[in-house]
Amino acid sequence: MRYVLLIGCLIGLVVVSQAQDDVVITSHGEKIQVRVQDDGRLSINVPSESIRDFKAAGLVRYSDFGAKGDGKTDDINAIAATHAFANVYGLPVKADDKASYYIGGKQRTAIIKTDTDFGKASFIIDDTDVERRGAAVFMVSSGMRTFTPEGITSLRKSQAKLDLTLPGPCLVTVTNANVKRYIRFGPNQNNGSPQTDIFVVDENGNVDMDAPIIWDFDQITDITALPIDETPLEITGGTFTTIANNAESKYTYYSRNIAIRRSNVTVDGLVHYVTGEGDRGAPYSGFIDVGNCAYVTVKNTVLTGRKTYTTIGSAGGPVSMGTYDISVNRAVNVSFINCTQTNDINDPTYWGIMGSNFGKNLLYDGCTLSRFDAHQGVANATVRNSTLGHMGINAIGTGTFTITNSTILGxxxxxxxxxxxxxxxxxxxxxxxxxxxxxxxxxxxxxxxxxxxxxxxxxxxxxxxxxxxxxxxxxxxxxxxxxxxxxxxxxxxxxxxxxxxxxxxxxxxxxxxxxxxxxxxxxxxxxxxxxxxxxxxxxxxx
Incomplete structure (x- = not known):
């Protein structure tokens, strides 16, 4: 996200303007206001005195920006506004414990860049009528900007060092679009994915060999680096209930989730329920959706397996659609610790709870979940002190897969x-x-x-x-x-x-x-x- 901060004097008033793609913040008058502009952007006004009060309190609440928390009024604009303001001033966000925040189908994503305590609050996410099914409800985002490293034209498998200097540790993603891997076979057959790798590199170009480069890249068609945030970000608490979509059962995936796109993040104590699943429905890509980041831990969290629906696959026959509450894609060092699910891990009417692609160093520790899964490869994985249900462990990949002190029921x-x-x-x-x-x-x-x-x-x-x-x-x-x-x-x-x-x-x-x-x-x-x-x-x- 892009921020612009302007401070000046105009007729004795301090004016603050901040742009964040779909948000503009100003500071004038005597009242906090949140409104939607004609172009769809949020316009947020926070008087100077209120800014001083928030800084003194050391946090902001959704109710400060107009959230009702009554379980009926759509609070997404107030929630997004609260986080936008908090992001500018580096303030944590706290939900009101007794509140029930209703989130309807508007196309609005709340960007999280500071510690957030959902506490004992409830969040109702209504997916029965959404403007954009692929939009996250919350996105945990980095304040860092992705950039293109210069001079890297090829790589070798297990290469230990890149000839470059970086501003600090970075998550590097490399693609060769001219080579296809993971050419799927069977009812969901496809033509494969461009060769992709993701790994951590320090400021001197040294690759973290605990998650090594797994392919030879004779050619690189795209390379990006995202600096890894040094300061940990924590998201705690919250009880979320998704009212499931009733869309046609086909591969039109819904996100409507918490998307984590920042490194060095911990999610602790979150609960997610699903209601309203009927005779048909489109699949979900994961309520906890970890992607393009590193060092993420989800712990003490309760999730829900999704109902399995069928459709016609790419080979022309009926297939059961994968639908997830946990998704990990292009991520390194991701851990799930003491996580469970609300429904029976051995009930085959619910799809296996987790799916992943292009992951490295994935861990289940102390979990009771219906499945561990790696579709398009994982490099190194561990399941320990855990119980896995009817879909068990499904994986392809490289490195070492370790299963210890666990019960497997697949x-x-x-x-x-x-x-x-x-x-x-x-x-x-x-x-x-x-x-x-x-x-x-x-x-x-x-x-x-x-x-x-x-x-x-x-x-x-x-x-x-x-x-x-x-x-x-x-x-x-x-x-x-x-x-x-x-x-x-x-x-x-x-x-x-x-x-x-x-x-x-x-x-x-x-x-x-x-x-x-x-x-x-x-x-x-x-x-x-x-x-x-x-x-x-x-x-x-x-």
Whole structure:
């Protein structure tokens, strides 16, 4: 957002003008006023005496700018005005604890750049009639400006240093639009995404190797750098209720969320409910939407799984639409700590709560949620001290995926997503866990599932984890039907690959080594390698 501050004297009055895309602030007269101009911008007037009072109090409230908090009056203009003023003067924002702020469908986003305490207040977000479904209700934004670093024309995978000097630590995003990755296969097939990478670089050009560059860039068509805010920003409390849209069930995603686009942010103690879901509805891209930033923590937060609706996919057949309350895209070092959801994590009528793309170093710690998911790749992920429900762990990516002291209730312990090649280039570590497969017509159980025919070009070489370490795993298979032969380490990734006659056009690199220590089953049946012994004949099990 762009700010302009002008201070001068005019007929004995101090005039302050501030521009923030859709907001103008002035200071004259004796009354705080918020109005909408003909061009749609907010015009905010705050007298000089009021400015002094706010500075002395050390905070501003939504009620100071006209919010009613009665649960009926649309308060979005007052809320946006409060944050716009707070952003200029560096003041935190506090909601009134007993207020119920109604937010209708107007196209207005409140920009958050200072600490915000939603406290015990309630927020009703009505999505039944919105002007712009893709607009966030709140956007946590950086005061820093994105810029284009000069002189970087190529990059190598795992490159440790860039030949540049930066004003401070920056989040760098690089794209080569001439190379396509993640060419999706299946009912939602597509032509892939431009090769993209995102990583943190310090002022001397050193790349944070805990989240390394994962692609070779022979050419760079776009590169940007966003300075990382050094001062932490905190958002606390608040109970939010979304009245769900009743739009046609197709891929017209709604945002209407809290979008985090600033680094070094903590969300603590927020609660989000969903009501009004009917027989149809368009999907949501995530109420907590983390993107283009680094070092974000969401903790002690309660979220809600969304109802699953179906539509016709790009291949012409019916598909269930992904719809999320958590979304992470192009973000590094994002943690979810002690987070839960309001509905049953094993109820399949609700879609898995989280989706992500282009993430690095994603963490669940102490969470009870229906799913962890990485669509277009994650570099390094950890699930610990957590319980995951009916959609379990779905991921593709690189680096190390660690699962410790957790209970997994999905159809497999970890599913390597077939629509993106069932690829994990790196290592899988599972320690001190319980796997209790959901039955749902299961006749076989596998720890690691996926599918790869070797006949589709995903835009990259596909790998299984090079090394898999499983230590102290209890497989609770007591609810599996009687003809069950016992759990398999690997699912049958390619039922047609039964002998040497099967030729992969795009060879799948298999696991080299599996280390098993203290793996037990409730049924007493032994862990097998796979139903497809030919495919995994070269795997060394220790």
């Amino acid at each position: 159809r497999s312990l970890i599913n390597l997503r077939p629509d993106y090649g069932s690829t994990w280039q790196g290592e899988l570590i599972i320690q001190d866990c319980v796997f209790k497969p959901t039955v749902r017509k299961l006749s076989s159980v596998s720890l690691i599932s996926g599918r790869h025919t070797g006949l589709h070009d995903f835009g990259y070489i596909c790998y299984m984890p090079e090394r898999i370490t499983i230590e102290n795993l209890k497989i609770d298979d007591s609810n599996i039907p009687g003809d069950y032969e016992g759990p398999a380490l690997f699912a049958d990734f390619n039922p047609k690959m039964q002998d040497e006659s099967y030729q992969e056009q795009f060879p799948y690199v298999k696991t080299k080594e599996v280390i098993l220590k203290n793996v037990s089953t409730t049924s007493g049946k032994s862990l097998r390698i796979s139903d497809n012994m030919f495919m995994f004949k070269e795997v060394k099990v220790l």
